[in-house]
Amino acid sequence: MTDAPLIDSTVPHSARVLNYWLGGKDHYPVDRGLGEQIKESSPEIVRLARADRDFLVRTVTYLAKEAGIRQFLDIGTGLPTANNTHEVAQRIAPESKVVYADNDPLVLTHARALLTSSPEGSTHYLDADLVEAEALLAQAREHLDFSQPIGMTIMGTLGHFPADDATYAIARTYVDALPSGSYLALCDSTDTSPQIVEAARQWNAEASAPIHLRTVAELERFFDGMELLEPGVVSVPFWRPETTDLGRPVEVAQYGGVARKP
Numbered sequence: 001m002t003d004a005p006l007i008d009s010t011v012p013h014s015a016r017v018l019n020y021w022l023g024g025k026d027h028y029p030v031d032r033g034l035g036e037q038i039k040e041s042s043p044e045i046v047r048l049a050r051a052d053r054d055f056l057v058r059t060v061t062y063l064a065k066e067a068g069i070r071q072f073l074d075i076g077t078g079l080p081t082a083n084n085t086h087e088v089a090q091r092i093a094p095e096s097k098v099v100y101a102d103n104d105p106l107v108l109t110h111a112r113a114l115l116t117s118s119p120e121g122s123t124h125y126l127d128a129d130l131v132e133a134e135a136l137l138a139q140a141r142e143h144l145d146f147s148q149p150i151g152m153t154i155m156g157t158l159g160h161f162p163a164d165d166a167t168y169a170i171a172r173t174y175v176d177a178l179p180s181g182s183y184l185a186l187c188d189s190t191d192t193s194p195q196i197v198e199a200a201r202q203w204n205a206e207a208s209a210p211i212h213l214r215t216v217a218e219l220e221r222f223f224d225g226m227e228l229l230e231p232g233v234v235s236v237p238f239w240r241p242e243t244t245d246l247g248r249p250v251e252v253a254q255y256g257g258v259a260r261k262p
Contacts, residue, residue, distance in 0.1 A: 010030060011030065011207070011208050014078075014160070014207060014209050015078045015104060015106060015107055016028065016031040016106065017031045017034055017035045017038075017207070018049055018078060018156075019031075019078075019081065020032055020035040021035055021039070021045065021046050021049040021050075022049055022050065022053060022081055024081055026106075026110060034202075034203070034206050034207065037202060037206075038199045038202050038203060041195075041198055041199070041202065042195040042196060042198050042199035042202075043195070044193060044195040044196060044199075044252060044253065045195070045196065045199045047250065047252050048189065048196065048252040048253060048254045051235075051236050051237050051252045051254055052155060052156050052187060052236060052254050053081065053082075053083070054236070054237070055155070055185075055187055055236035055237075055239060055254070055256055056083070056085065056088075056153065056155050056185075057083045057088055058239065058240055058241075058242070059153065059185040059239070059256075059258050060072065060085050060088040060089055060151070060153065060185075061088055061092065062240065062258065063089075063151040063183055063185070063258075064088070064089045064092040064093050064096060064151075065092050067149075067151070067183060067260075068149075069089075069096075069149055069150070069151040069182075069183065070089075070093055070095060070096050070097065070148075071096070071097045071098075071144045071145065071148060071149070071150045071151065072085055072086070072089055072096065072097070072098045072099070072150065072151045072152075072153065073099050073101070073140055073144060073150055073151070073152045073153070074098065074099070074100045074101065074152075074153045074155075075101045075102075075130055075136070075152065075153070075154045075157065075174070076101070076102055076130055076154060076155070076156070076157030076158075077100040077101065077102050077107065077111065077125075078102070078107060078155075078156070078157075084115065085098055085100070085153060086098035086100075086115060086117060086118075086121070086123045089121075090117065090118040090120075090121050093121075094118040094119075094120040094121055095118075095120045095121050096118075096121045097121055097122045097123075097143065097144060098117070098121070098122070098123045098124070099123075099124045099125075099126060099140050099143050099144055100115060100123070100124070100125045100126065101125075101126040101128045101130070101136055101139075101140070102125075102126075102127075102128075103127060103128060103129040103130070108125065108127055111125040112125060122143065124143045126139045126140065130154075130157065130170065131161075131170055133170050133173040133174055133177075134173065137173075137174070137177050146177065146178070146179055147179055148179060149178075149179060149180075149181035149182045149183070150178055150179065150182045150183075151182065151183045151185065152174060152175075152178060152182065152183065152184050152185070153184075153185045153186070154171070154174075154184070154185075154186045155185070155186070155187050155256075156187060156188055156189070156254070157188070158171065158186070158188055158222070159188040159189050159211050159212055159213065159214065160209050160210065160211065160212070161212065162212050163212055163214050163215075163218045168221060168222065171222050175225075175226070175261065178261050179261075180261055180262060181260070181261065182260070182261045183258055183259065183260050183261070184222070184223065184226060184258070184259050184261070185256070185257075185258045186219070186222055186223075186256055186257065186258075187219075187236050187254055187255060187256025187257075188214055188219060188254070188255070188256070189211065189213050189214070189253055189254055190213055190214055190215065190216055190219065190253045190254070190255045191213040191214065191215060191253070192216065192235075192253045192255070193252070193253035195253070196213065196253035197213065200213050213253075216233060216255050219233050219255050219256070219257075220232075220233045220257075223257060223259040226259035226260060226261055226262070227259055227260040227261075227262055228257055228258075228259045229257065229258045229259060229260065232257055233255055233256065233257040234255060234256075234257065235249075235251040235252055235253070235254065235255055236252065236254050236255065236256045237249030237250060237251065237252060238251070239256060239257065239258070
């Protein structure tokens with residue numbers, strides 16, 4: 001019998017704090033405390049968290065509905081919440097295959113319980129580390145056909161790594177492994193808002209996994225060599241927003257884009 005994964009409830013955790021900002025229930029007092037502290041001085045953080053999730057929904061919808069993608073690799077998935085990747089994709093195409101990858105024990109526990117597939121498709125969860133790209137890809141190949149296009153999403157995850165050549169090399173390993181006609185959808189926090197700069201400072205003083213804010217140009221670099229879809233790398237509420245009666249989208253310091261591999 002294997003030991004249960006260790007979950008530390010004494011240190012704020014990025015997935016749990018994000019879950020708190022999104023209105024979920026999977027968090028501890030220490031997470032709520034930091035979440036409230038950051039929200040008080042940087043109220044934009046809640047809009048940012050929700051905009052990040054909405055961006056995932058819109059990009060997966062585009063990939064499944066418009067681009068015809070039927071395989072998805074979601075790296076750094078975070079805690080399950082409403083409208084997870086497989087739910088969005090399989091509503092449009094029930095036969096879609098989705099692989100989630102994360103190396104966090106809390107996420108692993110919840111994912112195994114909650115990420116269930118449609119009967120026609122499949123959903124798998126990999127206990128794998130983003131920085132060990134070849135090992136993660138080897139596991140993903142057990143469930144996805146890498147001779148056919150794949151939609152890969154990396155949402156709000158690479159900000160836990162410095163904006164240096166090593167991080168770009170890791171991202172490039174994933175893109176290089178994708179077949180032609182695949183897509184990368186990616187977003188992360190930027191240094192475009194004083195509120196978010198302050199939120200990152202508070203976060204890095206209290207939490208275990210640091211946040212590295214990027215410039216917009218640094219985010220654009222992840223798409224080098226790919227065909228970037230319109231409107232490019234933008235504040236995520238402005239990426240192909242849905243038409244509603246609620247007015248124009250509001251900018252947040254979370255930028256992202258979608259690109260196709262030629």
